[in-house]
Structure formats: C-alpha cells, structure tokens
Amino acid sequence: MKSKKVSNISRRSVLKAGAAVLATPYLISRPARADEGTVKIMGVSTVALQDWSAFEADTGLKMDFVGVNSDPGLYVQEVVANEAGDSYDIFIFDGGIEDRLGASGHFQKIDPAAMKLWGAVADSVKSSALLQGADGTQYGVPIVFNADSFGYHVDAISEAEPFSWGMVFENEKMLGKVALEDTWLTTLPNAALYLISKGKAITDPSNMTPEEAKMTADFLIERKKAGQFRALWHSYEESVDLLGNREVLIAECWEPVIKQLQRDGKNVRYASMKEGYSKWMIGAYLPSQAKDERLARAYKALDWFLDGHYGAQMAIQQGYATANPQAALAFAKAKGLSEADLGAIKLNIEKVEQKMTLPHYWQNSAPQHVEAIEAEWQRFKQA
The missing domain is CATH 3.40.190.10 (Periplasmic binding protein-like II)
Incomplete structure (x- = not known):
C-alpha cells in the first residue's frame, strides 16, 4: 500500500473556483498503470488514513494514494492540463469543483447502481450542491464532511x-x-x-x-x-x-x-x-477516462469509503462525518470499540440527521x- 504526500495539508484554503492554473506542469508523479490490482487516488490529504491495510484486506485491492493540498487551481491544472485522469482512478477534492470539471466533461456522472451502499446515504447529504452540477447531475460521492x-x-x-x-x-x-x-x-x-x-x-x-x-x-x-x-x-x-x-x-x-x-x-x-x-464537504469524483476494469475498481473503492471501517476512523480521529454513519456504528460495536469511540460516532449520526438538514x-x-x-x-x- 502507498500513501504519498506532495504538499502540506490544509483542509481548506481561501478558495476561488477560478484560481490561476499553476505554472509548473507536472507537480505530481504519474503512477504506472502496470499493477491492475491497485486503485490509484489523488485526493485532499485530510481524507487519507495512516494505514490502508483494512482497505486492502476488505477489497482485495492495493491502495496508491497521493495527497494534495485543498486548492482548486491545482485540481484544474492536474485534471485539465496534465490529464491526470489517464493515470488516476478516483479524484477526492473539495466539493464544488464539479461545477467546473463535471460540466466540462472531465468528470463522469456517478452511477448509483454501481455502489451497494449508495442507498444508505442520506438524501440531504448526497443531494448537496457540493456534489451535483448546476443542472443536478450527480458527479460526486460524499467522503467526509462537517458542520x-x-x-x-x-x-x-x-x-x-x-x-x-x-x-x-x-x-x-x-x-x-x-x-x-x-x-x-x-x-x-x-x-x-x-x-x-x-x-x-x-x-x-x-x-x-x-x-x-x-x-x-x-x-x-x-x-x-x-x-x-x-x-x-x-x-x-x-x-x-x-x-x-x-x-x-x-x-x-x-x-x-x-x-x-x-x-x-x-x-x-x-x-x-x-x-x-x-457546512463543507469533500467528495470523490471519477475521471472520464476511467472505464471497464478501472471503473469497476473505482466503484469497489467508493463502496468501501461508504462502509463502516472508514467512517469509524474519521469520526474518532477527526470528528468528521461520513456518508454512512450507521455502518460506522455497527462496525464499532462489532469490533468492541470503547464507549468514547462509540460516542464520537453517535455524534456524527446526530450531525447527519439534524445539522445537515438545516437550510443554511x-x-x-x-x-x-x-x-x-x-x-x-x-x-x-x-x-
């Protein structure tokens, strides 16, 4: 498993969707496509786990995660100018970037039927404007968010x-x-x-x-x-x-x-x-180049992000909500986690059920x- 970091973490910077394209053309090394058992992700460092062994055990896939700063200018540079979708199976970026990269054809529409756990995601979460294009097209899958x-x-x-x-x-x-x-x-x-x-x-x-x-x-x-x-x-x-x-x-x-x-x-x-x-959200987006076996691996990985182990880790370590907090609670109970850890997960369930439904x-x-x-x-x- 790999988890690389190419720049300092910043959960969010003062963002502008029209940030200038970066001058240096290839800041991020391109992973080889030889290992077909690996899912390759470029994502905001906030969402990365220190240890991906559970992901690999559960999915049978290896993880190659490249962490980047929270910076829409970087996203546009990599996705548009550097055609990162040729190399990466999933992008995990700040929600809202789909208004630019979805409508332009660089992200593909999400297929809910390709994920077993999509139906477990609250409508108030997956319908966020930070995951959908201006016309309502679903480009993003919620990864972490908070109120x-x-x-x-x-x-x-x-x-x-x-x-x-x-x-x-x-x-x-x-x-x-x-x-x-x-x-x-x-x-x-x-x-x-x-x-x-x-x-x-x-x-x-x-x-x-x-x-x-x-x-x-x-x-x-x-x-x-x-x-x-x-x-x-x-x-x-x-x-x-x-x-x-x-x-x-x-x-x-x-x-x-x-x-x-x-x-x-x-x-x-x-x-x-x-x-x-x-309220903010970081979502997962699929490059338009991801097809066939690459696309199947990407959806398998997204289903894991919607499941319990990842949700429990985010709730306990960061206090961040994930898209399926009930699965996180079930995982924590099955693994016999502490009452403190269970409490952290229950607080995130409250967020999804109450805080995220408020209009502002x-x-x-x-x-x-x-x-x-x-x-x-x-x-x-x-x-």
Whole structure:
C-alpha cells in the first residue's frame, strides 16, 4: 500500500473556483498503470488514513494514494492540463469543483447502481450542491464532511445548547474573550446567520449581495469596536493555543481543534447551533477516462469509503462525518470499540440527521459577488 504526500495539508484554503492554473506542469508523479490490482487516488490529504491495510484486506485491492493540498487551481491544472485522469482512478477534492470539471466533461456522472451502499446515504447529504452540477447531475460521492460551529470552555457558559451565533458575535459576557477564523469564507456567513435570526433580509449567507455583505461587515465592525473579539486566528495550531490556554473562552473553529483539546484533558465542547452551520464537504469524483476494469475498481473503492471501517476512523480521529454513519456504528460495536469511540460516532449520526438538514449553509468558495465580499472582509479587518 502507498500513501504519498506532495504538499502540506490544509483542509481548506481561501478558495476561488477560478484560481490561476499553476505554472509548473507536472507537480505530481504519474503512477504506472502496470499493477491492475491497485486503485490509484489523488485526493485532499485530510481524507487519507495512516494505514490502508483494512482497505486492502476488505477489497482485495492495493491502495496508491497521493495527497494534495485543498486548492482548486491545482485540481484544474492536474485534471485539465496534465490529464491526470489517464493515470488516476478516483479524484477526492473539495466539493464544488464539479461545477467546473463535471460540466466540462472531465468528470463522469456517478452511477448509483454501481455502489451497494449508495442507498444508505442520506438524501440531504448526497443531494448537496457540493456534489451535483448546476443542472443536478450527480458527479460526486460524499467522503467526509462537517458542520462547523465554535468551541467553548464548558465552565464559562451557563446557557444550554443549542446556541445562537449571538454567543460569538454579540455577547456582552464574552467581551474580549472570542476568537474568529480569519477568512470571509466562514466568518461573514456565520455572522449573517445571526443577523437573519434578528430579522435582517439576507437570502443566502454563502452567496450574499454586495449590500448584504456590507450590512454584515457593518455589524462586525460595530462589535469589533465594542471589544467583542480578542483575536483572528490563521492556523489550526493558533486556534488550539488560543482556546487551550484560555486566552479566549469561545473560538469559531474546526472540530478537530476540540478533539485535540479534549484529548489534552481540557473541558471544552463543540457547539450545536439554532440558526445553522458552516457546512463543507469533500467528495470523490471519477475521471472520464476511467472505464471497464478501472471503473469497476473505482466503484469497489467508493463502496468501501461508504462502509463502516472508514467512517469509524474519521469520526474518532477527526470528528468528521461520513456518508454512512450507521455502518460506522455497527462496525464499532462489532469490533468492541470503547464507549468514547462509540460516542464520537453517535455524534456524527446526530450531525447527519439534524445539522445537515438545516437550510443554511453549504460553503460557497466562489459566490457571485466574491470581490465585493472580500472587500467588505478587508474593511472589517482594517477597522
């Protein structure tokens, strides 16, 4: 089995679907096609397991996984300019890229009948706009996803969940004790969710008009001047330190931050929300070149990603949901995993059944008025 990494991991960068094509033509080595018992995957490093032995035992296939950064420009370069579909059987990229690479013919339509476990995937998950083309064509299979919110110190919060986003953005008890993620991609829409709950006219937090973005930035500037925010964090490590050292008591952050701090003995939790979440997804896509035996191997691999062993690993290690969490729970019980591990998997079942069904919002890395939104974010930062 192989698991290679060609660049540093970043679950998501500040994404633009129209990112410039990279100048260097062949950044990723092309695997040989000689071994017909191997499935070859190019994917975001976040989804990779450290040990693929269970995959190989269950499927009878070898795994050759090449990890890449979360970067749509890289995806386009490899798939379009470098014709990576000639060599790779599956791409696992940030959801949304199918709007560009599916409609252009570089990804093929998914055949649900080719997967035994497709029917076990919740409709609210597989129908995500981050897996389907603009015309509703199913190009992607969900691999991992999450509903991001905020982490907090349990002893500092007396209110009961589910919380409002007002806990982060308009909370007099937490003045100077809140950290925000330093990106418009999540922080502006999360603030917009709160404004919607207050009756403000915002149609889609992930695709705001210039006027809506200005209203949201004006609100954030007002709260910034009131002293609400202690810091903007830029990296996973920085968010861990801010919350772990109690420099802040609330941090808009990724769930693995809370998993790590809990392992370190910190009494922190990841919040459930009333208004909605920052929902993201990484999907698997099939290159148009994959046919016959290559295609059969690809679907066999995708079925394994939809099954229990992979889902259990992601839930326990990262707190990420997978497409078939009930299978993960059944696997954990059959293998006699700990109550803590079972609890992590059950939380992911809750996500699929409750959090993912809320209407707002799937992350949109390329909203219609992205330049205006970016400008409003910079105005907030400079205020």
